[in-house]
Amino acid sequence: MRFTDKVVIVTGGASGIGAAAAELFAREGAHVTVLDVDARTGEHFETHQRMLGHDITFFEGSAADQTSVKSLYDTIERKHGHLDVLFNNAGIALDSYGESTTLADWRTVMDVNLDGAFLNAQHAVQTMRHTGGGAIVNTSSICGHIATTGAFSYNVSKHAIIGMTRSLALEHAQDGIRVNAVCPGFVNTSMGKADLADDPTIPQRHPMGRIAEPKEIARAVLFLASTDASFITGTSLLIDGGYTAQ
């Protein structure tokens, strides 16, 4: 119960890696608010989690929408008076090549993956620095360390998340705010399944011969957000079954 009475926000938390992390945070005693654009899935997730006795609240909105994000952090401050953890996880992927991607498609990816991550991190540090600090875990990817063909905008966005992680870690090391990133290989979520449908060889490309389950990423997120990681800031943790060791 490392998160008893801790206040946690998970962006993109209605499904996939975010939902797995939200559930684990709540199991360990946290009050969790999930921000997601998908109202149907988010409401269903909240109802199911409440039946399990978990304190998870769904908040509908885009991580990249300034009004929604401001409203979320205002609500958290009013309700709890502080914020302990942000799992800054909302992200999308579009097939793209540098030579041919349109500006509109580029902006669609950057809007969620970068503007969304930036806005939430900024609001989180503004809240945390006045209330004794906290931890931010950003979701990058193996595509933040290496490039995969056909994922041009996504690769760029996930490299940038590592830059944002390091920059914020430096800026807020003295404020008691630790900022780290997780870098998953392929994961068994709707995003991972879409990749797998395009390329069935993906599991074999991981030395462990399979893709990850969302919980395997979520456990690393909880570690980085917990006091077990009290001297870890500015790092990006690869959780990839050996993919980038090759």
Ligand SMILES: NC(=O)c1ccc[n+]([C@@H]2O[C@H](COP(=O)([O-])OP(=O)(O)OC[C@H]3O[C@@H](n4cnc5c(N)ncnc54)[C@H](O)[C@@H]3O)[C@@H](O)[C@H]2O)c1
């Ligand atoms: N699945 C993988 O193979 C994989 C690998 C490496 C990194 N990642 C990263 O992990 C994160 C989570 O991905 P996932 O696999 O769980 O995907 P997913 O598609 O299963 O879940 C993503 C969630 O984010 C929500 N979302 C999308 N846009 C949003 C927005 N603008 N605001 C708020 N919520 C939004 C979706 O509704 C969905 O609930 C992403 O940042 C992704 O890039 C995924």
